[in-house]
Amino acid sequence: MEATKLVDLETARDAQGLRLVVVANIPSPWSEAAKGIFRIKGVPFVAVRLGPGDGEIRKWTRARNAPVAMYEKEPGRTGWADILELAERIGPFPSLVPKEPADRVKMFGLSHELMGEGGLLWSSRLVSIDIGLESGGERGFPEPVAGYLGGRYGYSKLRIAQARARVAEGFQLLADALGDRAYYFGDSVTALDVYSAAAVNLFALLPDEQCPMWAPIRNAFESTKDEVAPVPASLVAHRDRMYERHLELPMAL
Structure with missing residues (x-):
């Protein structure tokens, strides 16, 4: 597979088809999952x-x-579910949504628990913000970044205990759902496999040659993983499997 083609704004505006706006220099799980x-x-x-x-x-x-x-002249889509639905429409094969209704509901529910507001990733972001503010930027996000993101994520010291618990709950839900299978829903990759792999990168960072990023942000992620529940080994193995077989390395950040 070819590497992601990064272009400037004018080139993107003039292009046809699909254009993705992604976070620069950070392995944002939302951006990496969309790609x-x-x-x-x-x-x-x-x-x-x-x-x-x-x-x-x-x-x-x-x-x-x-x-x-x-996409083309259509309004931009920003939510993980909206982006997935667009992908299913313009690239129907292979489908990344289970055919069975019960599996479909389970996949979207677990995906929301991982990617949605208040979910595992959102909660871990709150913890990183808190660590940065409490340490003066020595750990967690640099202080200016923590202050900026705090307003975006609704930071309050009162929310941190719940955020830590939500991360632990999310990891357990995902580990239970994956079990000893290669993918969450049997032999076929679904969107949840992509979301899970992209998310685990924040808690078990790939080396810099595979996942290059600004050093203070790498430090933020490294220090956060020590403040939340450990990511289960099965989820790390699943992440490695997904990048080996299906996703782009090195990441184009």
Whole structure:
């Protein structure tokens, strides 16, 4: 598979088909999952990196954050479920949603527990913010980053105990769902496999040659993993399997 093609804003605006706006220089699980889903489906796309000061990109997407999936003349899609539904429509094969209704409901429920507001990733972000603010940026996010993200994620000291518990609960739910299988729903990859692999990167970081990122952000993730429940070994093995077989390495950040 070809490496992700990173382009500037003007090139993306002029391009046809699918354009993805992704977080720059950070392995954002939401951005990496969006790229991974379209990659598995073989849907071609170009990617634009979004940084803190990229106001023109935000004007184009009409969204404050990333990822944003811009397809043809359609409005941009920012939510993980909306991006998945777009992927299922424009790249129907292979489907990344289970056929059986009960499995489908389970997949979307677990995906929300992982990717949604208040879920595992959101909660771990709150813990990183708290560590950064409490340590003056020596651990967790650098203090200016922690302050900025605190407003975005609804940070309150009163929420941190619950956030830590939510991370532990999320890991247990995922480990129980995966069991000893290669993938969450048997022999076929689903979107949950992609989300899980992208999420585990924040708690069991791949080496810099595979996952290059700004050193203070790597430090933030490294220090956060010691403050939350350990990621189960089965989920790390699943992450490694997904990147070996289906996802892009090194990551294009």
